Amino acid sequence: MKQIKQIKQTIVLALLIGFIMTSCNTVKAYERIKLNDKEMALVPKLSARFELQFHTYREAASGANGGKTGGGCGCN
Amino acid sequence: MKNISVLLVLMTCSAILSAQEKKDSTVVEPTSYKKKVLDNIELNFLYSNYVQNGNHGAVTGGAGDEHLTDNTPAILISIPISADEILSIDFGVDLTTSASTDQINPFAVAPIGGDDDDDKSGNTSSKTSGMIATSASTGGGDDGATAHKRSHGAATYTKTSDNRTFTWGVDGAFSSEKGYRSKGFGALMRKSFNDENSEVNLNAKAYFDNIDLIYPGEFRVSEGLFPSIGFKLLDVNHRNSFSSEFSFSQVLNKRMQISLNADLIYQEGLLSTNYQRIYFKDKPIITYKNSELAHDIERLPGSRLKYPFSVRINYYVSDVVLLRTFYRHYSDDWGVSANTYDIQIPLKISPSFTMYPMFRHHSQLQARYFAPKSQHLSTELFYTSDYDLSTFNSSQYGMGFTIAPPLGIFNLDTSNDRKRFRFKSFDIRYNYYSRTDGLDANILSLNAQFSF
Numbered sequence: 001m002k003q004i005k006q007i008k009q010t011i012v013l014a015l016l017i018g019f020i021m022t023s024c025n026t027v028k029a030y031e032r033i034k035l036n037d038k039e040m041a042l043v044p045k046l047s048a049r050f051e052l053q054f055h056t057y058r059e060a061a062s063g064a065n066g067g068k069t070g071g072g073c074g075c076n
Numbered sequence: 077m078k079n080i081s082v083l084l085v086l087m088t089c090s091a092i093l094s095a096q097e098k099k100d101s102t103v104v105e106p107t108s109y110k111k112k113v114l115d116n117i118e119l120n121f122l123y124s125n126y127v128q129n130g131n132h133g134a135v136t137g138g139a140g141d142e143h144l145t146d147n148t149p150a151i152l153i154s155i156p157i158s159a160d161e162i163l164s165i166d167f168g169v170d171l172t173t174s175a176s177t178d179q180i181n182p183f184a185v186a187p188i189g190g191d192d193d194d195d196k197s198g199n200t201s202s203k204t205s206g207m208i209a210t211s212a213s214t215g216g217g218d219d220g221a222t223a224h225k226r227s228h229g230a231a232t233y234t235k236t237s238d239n240r241t242f243t244w245g246v247d248g249a250f251s252s253e254k255g256y257r258s259k260g261f262g263a264l265m266r267k268s269f270n271d272e273n274s275e276v277n278l279n280a281k282a283y284f285d286n287i288d289l290i291y292p293g294e295f296r297v298s299e300g301l302f303p304s305i306g307f308k309l310l311d312v313n314h315r316n317s318f319s320s321e322f323s324f325s326q327v328l329n330k331r332m333q334i335s336l337n338a339d340l341i342y343q344e345g346l347l348s349t350n351y352q353r354i355y356f357k358d359k360p361i362i363t364y365k366n367s368e369l370a371h372d373i374e375r376l377p378g379s380r381l382k383y384p385f386s387v388r389i390n391y392y393v394s395d396v397v398l399l400r401t402f403y404r405h406y407s408d409d410w411g412v413s414a415n416t417y418d419i420q421i422p423l424k425i426s427p428s429f430t431m432y433p434m435f436r437h438h439s440q441l442q443a444r445y446f447a448p449k450s451q452h453l454s455t456e457l458f459y460t461s462d463y464d465l466s467t468f469n470s471s472q473y474g475m476g477f478t479i480a481p482p483l484g485i486f487n488l489d490t491s492n493d494r495k496r497f498r499f500k501s502f503d504i505r506y507n508y509y510s511r512t513d514g515l516d517a518n519i520l521s522l523n524a525q526f527s528f
Contacts, residue, residue: 010405027329031330032327032330034330034331034392035330035333038480039390039398039400039422039430040390040392042333042334042390045503045523046120046503046523047476047505047522048505050122050126051507051521054517057464058128058464058470058511058517059414059438059464059470060410060414060443061414062382062406063339063341063384064338064384064385064406065386065404
């Protein structure tokens with residue numbers, strides 16, 4: 001049951017991404033003023049690195065977010 | 077540790093000097109113009125203060141004080157060593173105080189004058205006739221006690237191709253704390269195409285950790301307590317982690333871009349924490365000196381495979397409002413599965429000032445080896461009462477502020493040269509985190525960025 005739910009979620013996500021991807025077009029360098037805004041960066045802010053670190057320690061899930069995925073204890 | 081720190085400092089100084097020399101030489105002998113990947117040296121001062129409270133301390137078997145404070149100053153410096161190359165050095169220290177580390181050996185008597193922090197003699201254990209032959213352990217400080225320090229550093233070198241569409245790099249990292257040392261290596265590759273509307277990132281890392289086997293006091297022969305009789309010692313004292321990260325990012329239109337990320341992480345070795353206690357349902361609990369004597373320590377499988385994937389979509393709604401969104405699904409072969417949602421809404425109050433409220437929700441299903449205190453049976457092979465591996469939901473919300481004027485904060489103009497010293501930006505954020513098992517935390521982080 002849980003697996004079926006996960007598969008459904010993945011399919012919905014894939015369809016959503018597919019829909020978004022089909023709507024994309026080539027944006028020239030001079031048209032990227034908004035995309036080049038620092039707030040639009042597709043990575044976490046540098047100041048968020050400590051939060052990523054404590055999430056890695058306090059939650060069983062980690063990875064796929066540009067954070068650390070190994071090394072160090074974090075046993076406290 | 078000191079040698080590595082000295083090496084990092086020397087590397088930084090050498091790279092800065094080299095960058096300055098190259099800067100001078102380009103003035104004297106200009107050839108063809110090539111835009112630098114990074115114009116100036118960038119310096120980031122980072123700091124974080126983290127305070128946590130809870131009552132499910134894993135050291136005390138899933139019931140006990142989890143109070144913890146952590147102060148983390150760090151420095152990140154990026155140095156353009158040529159038009160194509162960047163060397164980044166990252167160094168920081170975690171200064172932690174923790175209530176639970178006091179409980180690793182509550183039977184120890186602190187010596188007069190405290191304990192030398194560098195003395196590891198009390199923590200080193202070895203096998204002798206199947207018993208623990210160590211732990212002089214006369215000092216609470218031997219166990220890391222209340223105060224705890226972790227040093228960590230990393231160096232990354234990257235080189236970008238002349239047409240700026242391909243970047244490769246290598247990195248090395250270390251961290252060192254009492255009873256735990258880690259070193260890591262990695263390589264990265266980035267390729268943009270489709271007129272830089274698409275980009276692929278590949279990243280591979282390997283961490284090699286060494287662990288001092290510190291056991292709870294009742295399992296140390298020196299304490300003379302009965303749980304140490306017949307106690308099964310751990311026979312592994314390393315933890316290796318290997319990760320491969322793949323991401324694909326795509327510009328969707330003039331206002332929106334997306335990235336898809338997938339990781340594959342494999343860990344092997346000692347994946348349990350050797351001083352976390354376990355109490356069984358089918359055995360009586362005996363109290364000694366106000367402490368409950370554990371039945372065993374946490375035992376977990378020797379390998380773990382994690383496979384998370386995530387999607388990040390950023391949308392420039394208007395010149396005032398932006399949206400930063402993130403979703404991750406995580407699962408592993410221990411039975412943990414989790415979903416994480418994160419949204420930030422940067423509000424551009426002025427061209428120099430942005431505030432960003434943020435919200436994050438995380439829900440996870442527990443590892444198959446988890447059970448609360450006194451719920452495991454002694455016949456089980458693997459067991460943990462660490463609530464980080466339990467089923468819970470967590471919420472985090474907070475606010476951040478960024479000041480980044482085009483000419484820098486205070487417009488610190490020290491010369492007519494365009495490569496002048498600048499206080500480029502200041503970013504501060506606060507978040508409150510709460511977990512449905514009762515743990516909560518406050519975290520304040522800041523980043524001051526300079527260039528010169």
